Amino acid sequence: MMASIAKLSLWAGYLLVLLALPQFFDSILSISIFNQMAIAIIFALSYNMLLGQGGMLSFGHAVYFGLGGFLAVHTLILIENGSVYFSIIFIPLVGGIFGLLAAIFIGSFSTRKAGTVFAMISLGIGELIAASSLIFVSFFGGEAGVSGDRTFGPLFFGVDFAQDLEIYYLAAIWVFIATVFMYLFTQTPAGRMANAVRDNPERAEFIGYSARRVRFISFCASGLFAGIAGGLFALNYEFITEENLNAATSGRVLLMAYIGGLGYFIGPIIGAVVLTLMNSLLSNYSELWLLYLGVLFLLTVMFLPRGFAGLIMMHQVAWLRGTLRRLALPYLITGIPAFIFILASIAMIELSHTDGEVFHYLGVSLERGSSIDWMLIGGIAIAAFLATRKSLQQLKDAWEDANTLPGDEDS
Amino acid sequence: MGILTLTAVHKNFGETEIIRGVSLDIEQGEKHAIIGPNGAGKSTLFHLISGLHRVTTGTITFKQNEIQNKTPYEVSRLGLTRSFQVTNIFARMNVFENVRCALLWSSGYRYSFWHLLGSQGEINDRAMEVLDQIGLKNKALFPAGELAYAQQRALELGIAIAGGAELIMLDEPVAGMSHSEASNAVDLIRRVTAGKTLIMVEHDMNIVFDLADRISVLVYGEIIASDKPENIRANSRVQEAYLGEVGSNA
Amino acid sequence: MLEVFIFATLNGLVTGLLLFMLASGLTLIFSMMGVLNFAHASFYMLGAYFAYSISLTMGFWLGLIFAPLIVGVLGAMVERYGLRRVHKSGHVAELVFTFGAAFLIEESIQFFWGPATKNYRSPDILDFPLFTLFGQEFSAYRGFMIFISMAIFIVLFRVLTHSRIGIIIQAAITHPHTVANLGHNVPLIFMGVFGVGTALAGLAGVIAGPVLTTFPGMAAVLGSIVFVIVVIGGLGSLAGAFIASLLIGLLQSYAIASSVGMPDLLDLLGVSFEADHPLNDLWTVTLPQIAPILPFLLLVLVLIFRPTGLLGKREE
Numbered sequence: 001m002m003a004s005i006a007k008l009s010l011w012a013g014y015l016l017v018l019l020a021l022p023q024f025f026d027s028i029l030s031i032s033i034f035n036q037m038a039i040a041i042i043f044a045l046s047y048n049m050l051l052g053q054g055g056m057l058s059f060g061h062a063v064y065f066g067l068g069g070f071l072a073v074h075t076l077i078l079i080e081n082g083s084v085y086f087s088i089i090f091i092p093l094v095g096g097i098f099g100l101l102a103a104i105f106i107g108s109f110s111t112r113k114a115g116t117v118f119a120m121i122s123l124g125i126g127e128l129i130a131a132s133s134l135i136f137v138s139f140f141g142g143e144a145g146v147s148g149d150r151t152f153g154p155l156f157f158g159v160d161f162a163q164d165l166e167i168y169y170l171a172a173i174w175v176f177i178a179t180v181f182m183y184l185f186t187q188t189p190a191g192r193m194a195n196a197v198r199d200n201p202e203r204a205e206f207i208g209y210s211a212r213r214v215r216f217i218s219f220c221a222s223g224l225f226a227g228i229a230g231g232l233f234a235l236n237y238e239f240i241t242e243e244n245l246n247a248a249t250s251g252r253v254l255l256m257a258y259i260g261g262l263g264y265f266i267g268p269i270i271g272a273v274v275l276t277l278m279n280s281l282l283s284n285y286s287e288l289w290l291l292y293l294g295v296l297f298l299l300t301v302m303f304l305p306r307g308f309a310g311l312i313m314m315h316q317v318a319w320l321r322g323t324l325r326r327l328a329l330p331y332l333i334t335g336i337p338a339f340i341f342i343l344a345s346i347a348m349i350e351l352s353h354t355d356g357e358v359f360h361y362l363g364v365s366l367e368r369g370s371s372i373d374w375m376l377i378g379g380i381a382i383a384a385f386l387a388t389r390k391s392l393q394q395l396k397d398a399w400e401d402a403n404t405l406p407g408d409e410d411s
Numbered sequence: 412m413g414i415l416t417l418t419a420v421h422k423n424f425g426e427t428e429i430i431r432g433v434s435l436d437i438e439q440g441e442k443h444a445i446i447g448p449n450g451a452g453k454s455t456l457f458h459l460i461s462g463l464h465r466v467t468t469g470t471i472t473f474k475q476n477e478i479q480n481k482t483p484y485e486v487s488r489l490g491l492t493r494s495f496q497v498t499n500i501f502a503r504m505n506v507f508e509n510v511r512c513a514l515l516w517s518s519g520y521r522y523s524f525w526h527l528l529g530s531q532g533e534i535n536d537r538a539m540e541v542l543d544q545i546g547l548k549n550k551a552l553f554p555a556g557e558l559a560y561a562q563q564r565a566l567e568l569g570i571a572i573a574g575g576a577e578l579i580m581l582d583e584p585v586a587g588m589s590h591s592e593a594s595n596a597v598d599l600i601r602r603v604t605a606g607k608t609l610i611m612v613e614h615d616m617n618i619v620f621d622l623a624d625r626i627s628v629l630v631y632g633e634i635i636a637s638d639k640p641e642n643i644r645a646n647s648r649v650q651e652a653y654l655g656e657v658g659s660n661a
Numbered sequence: 662m663l664e665v666f667i668f669a670t671l672n673g674l675v676t677g678l679l680l681f682m683l684a685s686g687l688t689l690i691f692s693m694m695g696v697l698n699f700a701h702a703s704f705y706m707l708g709a710y711f712a713y714s715i716s717l718t719m720g721f722w723l724g725l726i727f728a729p730l731i732v733g734v735l736g737a738m739v740e741r742y743g744l745r746r747v748h749k750s751g752h753v754a755e756l757v758f759t760f761g762a763a764f765l766i767e768e769s770i771q772f773f774w775g776p777a778t779k780n781y782r783s784p785d786i787l788d789f790p791l792f793t794l795f796g797q798e799f800s801a802y803r804g805f806m807i808f809i810s811m812a813i814f815i816v817l818f819r820v821l822t823h824s825r826i827g828i829i830i831q832a833a834i835t836h837p838h839t840v841a842n843l844g845h846n847v848p849l850i851f852m853g854v855f856g857v858g859t860a861l862a863g864l865a866g867v868i869a870g871p872v873l874t875t876f877p878g879m880a881a882v883l884g885s886i887v888f889v890i891v892v893i894g895g896l897g898s899l900a901g902a903f904i905a906s907l908l909i910g911l912l913q914s915y916a917i918a919s920s921v922g923m924p925d926l927l928d929l930l931g932v933s934f935e936a937d938h939p940l941n942d943l944w945t946v947t948l949p950q951i952a953p954i955l956p957f958l959l960l961v962l963v964l965i966f967r968p969t970g971l972l973g974k975r976e977e
Contacts, residue, residue: 057753059760109965116697117968119756120892124960127885131954136942187527189520192504196512199501205483206461206493207574208516217522247885251760258757263503291772294765301758302743305750353772 011180018172022165029280031164035236037276038171039229042178044256044268046225051254052262053186054218055198056111057119060126061226061253066245067102067129068095068227070140072234076148087156092174092231099227100220107219112212114201123247130246145241148234167236174232178225183265185221194218255293259300261307270308288353292346323402330391330398337387344381351377412472413438414578414608415460415491420469420479422452422459422632429455431632432469437578442609444619447629448652453612454496456629457582460610461493462486473578488516492576496583496612498563500570502556506547509555509566511538513573538573544603545569561592565599572603579604581611585618597622620644628652664795669918670911675803675872677910678810682865683883684890684902685817686858692897693833693854695752696744699759702884703766704859708732708866709875710774713781721784729863736859740852763880771877783871806868813861814903821899830854889960895970904971909956916955922947 021034043065050056072095078084110121133140140146150167151160159166185191193214197204201211234240243249252275260271275293282289304311318324343362351359351366351374359366366373415437422430429452437443445453458464460471462483471479478486501509511534518534520526528534542548545565550558555566564584572579584600585593597618600609613619619626620640627637630652636643643649687701711731712724739762747758783802790798821827829845866879873879890909894901923946927933934944963970 051753055753057756113968115752116896117964119697120888121961121964123885123888124957124964128954128957128961131951131957135946135950135954138939138942184527185524187529188524189515189526189528190522190524192508192512192528193515193522195504195508196501199503200499202463202483203495203499203501203570204512206487207513207570208484208487209522210482210484213522217524221524247881251764254757254760255764288768288772291765291768294761294768297761298743298758298765301754301761302746305747305754349772 014179015176018176019169021172022168026165028164031168033276033280034168035164035171036280037273038168038175039233039236040253040256040272040276041175041269042225042232043229043253044260044272045179045182045265046222046229047253047257048262048265048268049182049185049194049218049222049225051257052264052267053191053198054194054215054222055114056122056215056219057115058122058250059119059247059254060122060124060129060250061222062245062247062249063106063126063129064099064102064223064226065230065233065249065253066133066240066242068099068230069234069240069244070146070230071095071098071227072231073146073148073238073240074139076150076152076234076238077146079153080149085153087154088150088152088161088235089156089170091150091235092228095231095234096224096228099230100224102227103220103223107216107223111215111219114198114211114215126245126247126250130242133242133245140242143242145239145243147239150235150238161235164236171232171236174228178228179269182221182225186265190214190217190221255297259297259307261309261311261313263306264309264313267307267309274308286350288349291349318402321402326402327398330395334388334391334395337384337391341381341384341388344377344384347377348374348381412436413441414474415610416470416472417460418470418472420456420459420471421467422455422464423467429632430459430466433629433632433634435627435634435637437608437610439577440606440608442604442622442624443611444623444626445610445612445629446614446616446619446626450631451629452632453629454582457493457580457610457612460486461491461580487574487576490575490577491580492571492574492578493580494567494571494582494584496586498560498567500555500563500566502554504555505552506555506558506566507538507542507551510541510569510573511535513570514538514541517574517576541569541573545599561588561596564588564596568596568599568603572607576607578608578610581609581613583612583614585613585615593618664797665918667794668797668799669914671799671803672918673911673914674907675806675910676914677907678807678814679865679869680883680887680890680910681903681906682810682813683862683887684894684906685814685899686861687887687891688894688897688899688902689830689854690858691891693830694744694851696755696759697888697891698855698858699756699884700739700762700766701759701859701862702880702887703763704732704736704862705866705869705883706770706877706880707735707766708863709781709870709879710770710779710866711863712867712870713779713875714774716781721782725864725867728867729860732863732866733856733860736863737852737856739859740855744855745848745851763884767877767880774877776877778874778876779870781870781875802871806872809864809868813864817861817899826850826853886956889956892960893963893970895972898970898972901970901972909959912955912959913952916948916952919948922950 022031025031025034043061046064047058047061050058050061072091075084075091075094076088079086079088106125110118110125134142151162161167161170186195193204193209194217196207197209197211197214204211204214230240230244233244256271256275257268258271259275260269261267278289278293282292286292300307306313315324315327318327347361347366350361351368354368357368359368366377413436415435417433417435420430420433421428433456445456447453455464459466459479460473462478462481462485466479469479470477473486473489473491476489478489478491481489501512504512511528514534514537515521518537520534539548539551542551545568547558547562547565547569550562555563558566564587568581568584571581581600585596588596593615600611600622609622611619611622623640625638626640626643627634628643628646628649629635635652636646636649638646683701683705687698690696690698690701708728712721712728715724715727743762744755744758747754787800787802787805789801791801791804792799821831829850832839833850870879873882886909890905891902893909894903894905923944927944934941938944
């Protein structure tokens with residue numbers, strides 16, 4: 001009973017945060033970032049239904065996102081023409097249905113196997129559809145894409161959705177609904193068996209389930225939600241292009257889900273939020289942000305195989321035992337030099353790449369031609385690196401101290 | 412005719428004939444052990460019956476259904492379950508989920524994506540009962556992959572029996588266990604297979620003679636004897652082919 | 662008509678052999694380590710860029726020698742310090758790691774060399790027409806590409822069939838789990854194979870750079886096609902990769918050179934559609950237009966109907 005109350009309040013909190021965000025950040029930029037986040041959260045969660053929960057590594061998930069989006073824009077055009085008449089709040093559902101149909105068709109043959117074969121089929125289909133989209137211009141609009149207008153159709157309680165803020169509230173509701181349903185899916189027999197098939201498809205067959213059928217169901221559900229995300233994209237931007245169903249978009253969603261943490265339901269949400277923020281904020285400051293993103297991604301794969309969510313969850317034991325406090329100081333001792341090292345490295349990377357002679361960084365002016373400046377930052381970077389390295393042992397000791405209680409060794 | 416009947420079953424892998432005409436009839440409620448030297452084809456026979464491999468020729472009948480061309484999940488749905496020689500569990504799920512998944516099909520949930528399992532009292536209770544039976548109740552929320560070896564074997568058995576199958580096939584259920592672990596496992600097997608039909612492959616002769624009502628000896632893909640334990644012990648052909656060294660220390 | 666066919670064949674051969682140079686390394690790495698190296702084409706791109714930088718000061722020929730070596734060492738380091746670390750987290754993590762490496766290499770190349778196309782040129786000494794047929798020239802450099810690719814193919818074949826290390830590698834391809842039992846230093850072999858595989862990719866980049874243009878997107882152009890080849894040929898089969906490379910090279914070359922399309926087919930069938938038909942794009946599509954998607958179409962068909970590929974034996 002306590003557990004279900006805790007769960008319900010968690011969901012209520014989620015909804016509250018979604019609805020309250022614009023009260024605190026109401027600039028045009030932040031609303032536009034929130035809209036991107038909403039789209040990314042649904043898309044990344046739908047991707048995790050495949051990879052994290054079903055063990056299917058897809059390199060072509062943007063297909064369902066993009067096809068859903070294209071159909072959504074075409075529906076907007078139909079509403080504008082007056083060919084159909086319904087409120088645009090249902091547009092994401094149109095995208096979802098089309099994503100589902102595409103997934104039913106493609107999943108019928110691609111889910112026969114997981115592993116490399118599945119990954120390759122997803123890659124092939126992705127490339128096939130992305131390339132076809134440039135040939136079939138009347139539907140995909142070629143390189144320019146297709147665009148629509150979301151302000152037609154019947155008003156929804158007097159709202160015409162001309163403002164981005166109005167779209168945000170619509171998106172927040174859709175994100176909430178989609179998150180709830182994707183979570184509930186994990187609690188159903190089909191959702192649980194998806195985990196079982198991921199872990200051990202052979203054994204799953206011996207407890208009565210066709211691994212292929214189980215994968216197919218997850219695949220279709222994933223296509224549905226990817227399509228909803230695509231529909232939301234169409235509503236937000238009022239246009240869609242070939243780029244939204246190509247390999248780069250498929251790669252980005254993999255990145256989000258992986259960095260966030262595949263093993264946890266909340267992981268992709270974290271990944272979507274972090275990457276969208278990085279995308280929007282960093283890209284304003286540095287044209288090298290994709291380079292940093294690549295480094296971050298590789299480091300995550302190498303050192304945090306369970307992603308950011310895994311990193312947070314690692315502290316659960318210490319939290320429950322009340323020993324979390326003991327980690328604070330060791331974290332600071334390692335964290336501060338590590339942070340300085342990162343700042344100094346970025347300074348060197350940016351300085352070597354700056355167009356002008358002088359580069360303004362954290363209130364300091366660095367000169368590109370000055371070897372003193374270079375040696376200074378280089379020295380700071382090396383010193384910070386060594387300090388970080390040296391402090392790792394004490395962090396490790398503190399970690400073990402916080403996670404083991406006396407007499408705990410034998411359990 | 413018994414619950415499971417094999418008629419002239421052959422299995423070739425490429426040029427090599429692994430199973431060379433096995434016929435076997437297993438009675439309802441029987442505890443049947445299959446013994447034989449390494450490479451005799453015992454595991455292959457299990458794979459053929461459970462649908463993992465296809466027979467080359469011959470028929471296998473389970474409860475009046477021909478199953479030699481069925482997939483593992485179709486065979487399983489008919490009420491035939493099995494365990495594996497190498498531990499074969501759902502490693503990243505917790506112990507409770509492992510058992511509950513094994514209960515899903517027989518509880519009629521099929522591929523449902525509209526039932527929320529948390530609110531399904533009956534299947535959750537049943538899963539806890541199975542955990543109690545196999546002695547893993549206090550490990551219910553533990554990740555299955557991190558259990559100790561003997562506990563993983565117990566879970567393996569739990570997954571196999573959870574669905575209430577009538578015929579249970581166990582492939583070397585106590586292999587790799589210490590003496591005391593093995594004797595616990597035998598008690599457990601006896602408990603959970605009470606009233607069911609059991610076919611097992613096992614190398615430990617003490618356990619075989621302890622558990623089985625009938626023993627078949629498989630040598631190079633052929634059954635050279637199938638009889639009561641005492642007769643098998645006395646059979647000179649079996650002595651010669653297989654039991655020789657084991658019989659002398661037993 | 663004949664000259665179109667001959668030149669399409671020759672160009673298809675050039676592309677096919679080039680693709681094989683990439684596919685052979687990818688297949689070797691996959692067969693031994695079970696890793697489909699997503700970053701393989703990125704090493705090809707690195708080869709072209711290193712060769713370009715070397716050629717600026719020391720000329721094309723030194724680039725031809727040194728660029729593949731640098732790429733190979735880099736590849737070995739990626740295996741040693743990256744991939745090996747990820748190995749314990751499973752195959753998906755490895756695939757994702759190579760995917761990330763591909764991403765990072767592309768960004769790094771933009772960082773060091775900038776986004777613009779580089780003027781990486783073939784050596785002057787090969788700047789003459791090898792022969793002229795029906796008034797069309799076939800450049801000596803393309804002949805040189807065929808020569809190098811064939812030479813690599815022959816050397817690789819000899820090494821695999823006649824040397825001790827080749828026999829170990831072959832054993833590892835067919836029986837991946839048993840080689841360790843024979844007492845060979847498997848991590849070292851893995852690192853070596855990864856290094857050689859990436860060096861081959863680098864060499865392909867060195868000779869392809871001047872013809873296919875050296876720019877940050879060049880990995881993406883070939884990357885997925887090489888994957889297609891390895892899968893179509895059959896995962897783990899070198900001979901399959903060879904056949905599939907030529908098949909894809911020729912198929913694309915013929916498709917581009919041809920002038921037939923849907924309208925011809927419709928004429929043949931005696932069917933016609935109005936220009937404002939909703940599927941007009943489909944009725945007017947031509948073979949050169951769909952040339953880029955042919956490999957992927959082939960891939961999907963092969964995976965559906967023969968998941969082991971043309972000559973593959975293992976499914977996973």
